[in-house]
Amino acid sequence: xxxxxxxxxxxxxxxxxxxxxxxxxxxxxxxxxxxxxxxxxxxxxxxxxxxxxxxxxxxxxxxxxxxxxxxxxxxxxxxxxxxxxxxxxxxxxxxxxxxxxxxxxxxxxxxxxx
Amino acid sequence: xxxxxxxxxxxxxxxxxxxxxxxxxxxxxxxxxxxxxxxxxxxxxxxxxxxxxxxxxxxxxxxxxxxxxxxxxxxxxxxxxxxxxxxxxxxxxxxxxxxxxxxxxxxxxxxxxxxxxxxxxxxxxxxxxxxxxxxxxxxxxxxxxxxxxxxxxxxxxxxxxxxxxxxxxxxxxxxxxxxxxxxxxxxxxxxxxxxxxxxxxxxxxxxxxxxxxxxxxxxxxxxx
Numbered sequence: 001x002x003x004x005x006x007x008x009x010x011x012x013x014x015x016x017x018x019x020x021x022x023x024x025x026x027x028x029x030x031x032x033x034x035x036x037x038x039x040x041x042x043x044x045x046x047x048x049x050x051x052x053x054x055x056x057x058x059x060x061x062x063x064x065x066x067x068x069x070x071x072x073x074x075x076x077x078x079x080x081x082x083x084x085x086x087x088x089x090x091x092x093x094x095x096x097x098x099x100x101x102x103x104x105x106x107x108x109x110x111x112x113x114x
Numbered sequence: 115x116x117x118x119x120x121x122x123x124x125x126x127x128x129x130x131x132x133x134x135x136x137x138x139x140x141x142x143x144x145x146x147x148x149x150x151x152x153x154x155x156x157x158x159x160x161x162x163x164x165x166x167x168x169x170x171x172x173x174x175x176x177x178x179x180x181x182x183x184x185x186x187x188x189x190x191x192x193x194x195x196x197x198x199x200x201x202x203x204x205x206x207x208x209x210x211x212x213x214x215x216x217x218x219x220x221x222x223x224x225x226x227x228x229x230x231x232x233x234x235x236x237x238x239x240x241x242x243x244x245x246x247x248x249x250x251x252x253x254x255x256x257x258x259x260x261x262x263x264x265x266x267x268x269x270x271x272x273x274x275x276x277x278x279x280x281x282x283x284x285x286x287x288x289x290x291x292x293x294x295x296x297x298x299x300x301x302x303x304x305x306x307x308x309x310x311x312x313x314x315x316x317x318x319x320x321x322x323x324x325x326x327x328x329x330x331x332x333x334x335x336x337x338x
Contacts, residue, residue, distance in 0.1 A: 002209050002210070002240065002241045002244075004207070004208065005208050005209070005210065005212070005241070005245070006127055009127045009128070009130065009131065010127055012130065013123070013125065013127065013129075013130065017121065017123065021121065027118050031127075038240050038241075038244070038270075088266065088302070096302060100269075104270075105126070106126065106127040106128065107124065107125065107126050107127065108123045108124070108125050108126075108127060109122070109123060109124060110120050110121060110122045110123055110124075111120070111121050111123065112118050112119070112120050112121075113118060113119065113121060114116045114117060114118045114119065
């Protein structure tokens with residue numbers, strides 16, 4: 001249960017922010033999630049509800065997930081393409097020398113709180 | 115109740131763990147103990163490889179073992195039979211170990227000034243690669259029956275590892291397993307990773323593996 005660990009990390013981060021900013025209630029937490037991050041959004045939302053509601057600060061807080069599309073750059077022709085559609089081999093020049101440039105993000109973007 | 119306001123954060127969920135992991139690495143460096151994180155799928159032969167490695171290093175390097183599992187203590191019991199100090203960590207349902215759990219485990223293990231501590235991570239090719247444990251080196255065991263395409267399916271695991279031990283190489287003739295293809299697949303993800311064909315059963319590759327470990331321990335101690 002990978003997602004549960006991620007939810008706990010997120011909650012810890014928000015609780016730290018809460019202490020630093022004297023927050024009493026968090027209404028929304030926005031997460032940027034890479035398409036190939038390996039995190040399943042529906043699982044994360046499920047465990048989020050349970051884990052967030054156990055805390056005072058995040059009770060009822062909504063988790064908003066913004067998906068970041070996975071993009072790969074070809075090191076031979078420099079073009080970028082959608083990773084999930086074409087995979088590891090460049091669809092333009094068939095090179096195998098490619099590099100993922102985005103899509104692994106699991107990032108706390110912002111929170112809405114008082 | 116005041117007005118709700120938006121606070122921008124823009125921080126990786128792994129940032130806190132990465133900080134703890136770096137701290138742990140610093141501490142281990144001061145102690146002169148190399149922590150080796152062993153990762154693989156379930157059933158690839160981590161525990162058998164460890165037992166064989168412990169026997170081969172006997173008298174050369176002092177060591178201890180941390181076994182991480184969701185539940186049970188069968189692995190720690192098997193390691194204890196070798197006479198090496200071992201501790202079982204339970205992740206309590208979690209599929210990986212993070213730097214904080216690892217530091218707690220090291221405290222519980224209380225191994226003193228050993229040269230080497232093996233951490234046998236939870237059998238899983240996804241999550242252990244994402245959570246830095248604070249280990250000095252990362253090793254992935256891939257067993258022949260799993261296939262030579264694993265680096266393509268689990269790229270991150272192969273990106274974070276220093277060595278790939280290709281275990282059960284003695285049964286390769288019975289499987290459609292191509293060692294050269296595997297090497298190529300690993301190199302695509304991580305050109306620096308060293309691939310060692312290995313058999314915990316026959317002992318093939320054991321010398322190359324223990325020599326690599328001894329060299330890494332020496333490097334770790336000299337960089338204090």
